[in-house]
Amino acid sequence: MGVKKEEANFFEKVYNVARLIPFGRVTSYGAIAKYLGAARSARMVGWAMNACGGREDVPAHRVVNRKGILTGKHHFQGTNLMQQLLESEGIEVVDNQIQNLDDIFWDPMKEC
Numbered sequence: 321m322g323v324k325k326e327e328a329n330f331f332e333k334v335y336n337v338a339r340l341i342p343f344g345r346v347t348s349y350g351a352i353a354k355y356l357g358a359a360r361s362a363r364m365v366g367w368a369m370n371a372c373g374g375r376e377d378v379p380a381h382r383v384v385n386r387k388g389i390l391t392g393k394h395h396f397q398g399t400n401l402m403q404q405l406l407e408s409e410g411i412e413v414v415d416n417q418i419q420n421l422d423d424i425f426w427d428p429m430k431e432c
Contacts, residue, residue, distance in 0.1 A: 330356070334368035335375070337428055341382040344409045345426040346418055348386045355428040362386075370395045381405040382426075388418035 337352050349369070350362040358364070369392055372378045381402045385391045393402040393416065403413045412419040
């Protein structure tokens, strides 16, 4: 049981959008899904982010849930690697949640 061709293509589209997220900014699973014309597929975007482990060319740490919570952190090596990567970009994280989300949120619908 592998990944279907349609899923693989969708995952690559997700990765292409994730690569556009600027340093020091974050976006959400839903924002990526909406940009790809699949607004109800935020969970599928999450699966794509989870499946990209080890791909250094995809900044998965910059994708969070719509409230700025680091819901994908358990897919990173180490306990706090996702938070550490975000903080190294100047993003403040408190209790697994992005602070000042409105200020650093990158919306691909508006900025691409």
